[in-house]
Amino acid sequence: xxxxxxxxxxxxxxxxxxxxxxxxxxxxxxxxxxxxxxxxxxxxxxxxxxxxxxxxxxxxxxxxxxxxxxxxxxxxxxxxxxxxxxxxxxxxxxxx
Amino acid sequence: xxxxxxxxxxxxxxxxxxxxxxxxxxxxxxxxxxxxxxxxxxxxxxxxxxxxxxxxxxxxxxxxxxxxxxxxxxxxxxxxxxxxxxxxxxxxxxxxxxxxxxxxxxxxxxxxxxxxxxxxxxxxxxxxxxxxxxxxxxxxxxxxxxxxxxxxxxxxxxxxxxxxxxxxxxxxxxxxxxxxxxxxxxxxxxxxxxxxxxxxxxxxxxxxxxxxxxxxxxxxxxxxxxxxxxxxxxxxxxxxxxxxxxxxxxxxxxxxxxxxxxxxxxxxxxxxxxxxxxxxxxxxxxxxxxxxxxxxxxxxxxxxxxxxxxxxxxxxxxxxxxxxxxxxxxxxxxxxxxxxxxxxxxxxxxxxxxxxxxxxxxxxxxxxxxxxxxxxxxxxxxxxxxxxxxxxxxxxxxxxxxxxxxxxxxxxxxxxxxxxxxxxxxxxxxxxxxxxxxxxxxxxxxxxxxxxxxxxxxxxxxxxxxxxxxxxxxxxxxxxxxxxxxxxxxxxxxxxxxxxxxxxxxx
Numbered sequence: 268x269x270x271x272x273x274x275x276x277x278x279x280x281x282x283x284x285x286x287x288x289x290x291x292x293x294x295x296x297x298x299x300x301x302x303x304x305x306x307x308x309x310x311x312x313x314x315x316x317x318x319x320x321x322x323x324x325x326x327x328x329x330x331x332x333x334x335x336x337x338x339x340x341x342x343x344x345x346x347x348x349x350x351x352x353x354x355x356x357x358x359x360x361x362x363x
Numbered sequence: 364x365x366x367x368x369x370x371x372x373x374x375x376x377x378x379x380x381x382x383x384x385x386x387x388x389x390x391x392x393x394x395x396x397x398x399x400x401x402x403x404x405x406x407x408x409x410x411x412x413x414x415x416x417x418x419x420x421x422x423x424x425x426x427x428x429x430x431x432x433x434x435x436x437x438x439x440x441x442x443x444x445x446x447x448x449x450x451x452x453x454x455x456x457x458x459x460x461x462x463x464x465x466x467x468x469x470x471x472x473x474x475x476x477x478x479x480x481x482x483x484x485x486x487x488x489x490x491x492x493x494x495x496x497x498x499x500x501x502x503x504x505x506x507x508x509x510x511x512x513x514x515x516x517x518x519x520x521x522x523x524x525x526x527x528x529x530x531x532x533x534x535x536x537x538x539x540x541x542x543x544x545x546x547x548x549x550x551x552x553x554x555x556x557x558x559x560x561x562x563x564x565x566x567x568x569x570x571x572x573x574x575x576x577x578x579x580x581x582x583x584x585x586x587x588x589x590x591x592x593x594x595x596x597x598x599x600x601x602x603x604x605x606x607x608x609x610x611x612x613x614x615x616x617x618x619x620x621x622x623x624x625x626x627x628x629x630x631x632x633x634x635x636x637x638x639x640x641x642x643x644x645x646x647x648x649x650x651x652x653x654x655x656x657x658x659x660x661x662x663x664x665x666x667x668x669x670x671x672x673x674x675x676x677x678x679x680x681x682x683x684x685x686x687x688x689x690x691x692x693x694x695x696x697x698x699x700x701x702x703x704x705x706x707x708x709x710x711x712x713x714x715x716x717x718x719x720x721x722x723x724x725x726x727x728x729x730x731x732x733x734x735x736x737x738x739x740x741x742x743x744x745x746x747x748x749x750x751x752x753x754x755x756x757x758x759x760x761x762x763x764x765x766x767x768x769x770x771x772x773x774x775x776x777x778x779x780x781x782x783x784x785x786x787x788x789x790x791x792x793x794x795x796x797x798x799x800x801x802x803x804x805x806x807x808x809x810x811x812x813x814x815x816x817x818x819x820x821x822x823x824x825x826x827x828x829x830x831x832x833x834x835x836x837x838x839x840x841x842x843x844x845x846x847x848x849x850x851x852x853x854x855x856x857x858x859x860x861x862x863x864x865x866x867x868x869x870x
Binding site: 270281284285288290291331334335337338339340341342344345347348349351352 | 523524525549685
């Protein structure tokens with residue numbers, strides 16, 4: 268149960284962190300994110316990631332919790348990157 | 364930093380790719396073992412230990428009474444799903460037993476998944492010491508490459524989710540970054556812990572400083588780190604072996620309910636018999652267990668070496684345990700495999716990126732074509748797709764080499780490397796690297812697609828039956844083979860489209 272919650276929060280947190288980046292925000296929602304919006308998304312996403320880690324630790328114990336959470340980060344980040352690449356309607360713009 | 368990353372990667376990339384592919388397969392060693400021994404039944408764990416142990420003892424007493432040493436491995440978990448006995452002496456041997464009846468299971472001779480796992484650091488044909496140095500240097504280079512790569516990748520967080528396909532060199536760089544960054548914790552852990560494996564051979568001078576130079580110092584050091592367990596010379600006097608149930612019961616009590624994994628019986632039937640009992644090494648990330656030594660005649664406990672002895676040894680056991688992942692259940696094992704595959708992708712995309720970058724420079728007229736680039740382009744094909752193709756041939760050979768042929772396990776392994784050698788020749792001879800990519804990816808797709816078919820023809824355990832009987836391991840292997848076949852078919856198609864595009868652009 269806590270692993271499922273951890274997974275959901277992990278995904279949610281990563282999506283928020285991605286949307287906190289202007290390039291991905293535009294790609295997904297077709298508009299620029301204001302500085303306040305970016306701050307809220309970034310802080311919210313980071314908090315979700317923290318709670319997700321805490322859930323994994325609580326459910327699986329410290330040793331396995333850390334390992335499985337770090338492991339889950341990989342497919343979750345790939346899923347977000349894949350969604351942005353192939354499912355988001357906007358094209359990625361390169362910003363320097 | 365970037366130049367160091369590039370050249371270390373180029374020089375060690377092929378060895379590292381081999382280590383990552385075979386090492387990733389190693390996370391599924393037991394499952395591959397089972398597929399490569401289709402005679403073995405699916406195990407239903409837990410298996411009651413007392414009757415299994417009695418059957419093992421009865422078998423060894425009838426078939427290996429004169430052996431110097433017996434080893435009994437009890438079926439306890441995913442890592443050890445079968446009752447296995449082995450004996451050493453004048454006529455050494457090993458056997459799988461049915462834990463219920465004690466019947467020896469007729470099993471084909473094969474290296475199995477264990478062989479793939481072991482060639483991950485033994486590099487198969489090479490001598491132990493040589494392989495260890497090659498693997499160690501490559502691992503050290505990878506650690507440096509990971510760190511320099513992270514430093515050189517200035518936009519690590521900004522590009523965390525970025526992949527821009529269809530943009531040539533930029534896409535390869537994105538793929539290389541994405542594969543590395545999302546699995547970075549694993550890559551750092553696996554590389555660092557890999558170095559811990561070779562630390563005794565890699566840092567002989569530290570030992571020499573304290574224990575004196577040469578072999579003697581090394582031996583003294585090792586016997587202090589790993590003290591021998593109450594060894595005993597055979598007395599040459601016959602004495603009956605103690606009933607193993609009493610020893611098992613005592614050991615179980617000390618292991619605190621944990622399973623007894625193996626019994627190592629030295630000098631069985633002698634007055635100086637010793638029984639060494641080990642618990643499971645896979646109960647947690649720290650790869651260690653209590654060891655117990657019993658007098659084999661009286662059954663008296665002579666020694667109890669606890670699992671944890673010192674902080675530094677515990678750290679080493681943690682590193683080895685994390686690297687091998689024996690404790691990992693299904694979820695964590697799947698994540699290990701995914702991270703391993705991303706490691707393979709990280710290396711492969713890095714190698715391809717090196718060539719794409721230089722090829723692009725040539726096409727823009729900024730540089731002249733050179734032999735080095737052509738050599739790397741061709742080598743990349745034979746390493747990146749040729750190796751998985753050769754492993755597919757290894758699996759196929761397991762089913763096609765006659766079961767009763769002498770030394771068939773050697774033949775299977777030779778088939779792997781012969782097929783791999785053939786992919787190098789093929790890659791060198793084709794008119795273009797793109798064509799070689801396409802043909803080898805196609806061949807790999809065909810090889811993996813054929814595996815379930817060959818399995819269905821040559822064994823009793825075809826996919827439909829495995830699915831119907833709920834035999835997850837056999838079914839899982841066949842299904843994975845089909846997924847790999849689809850992946851290689853996609854690769855072949857994509858490469859085909861690219862080369863067609865490029866020909867369209869060319870005058």
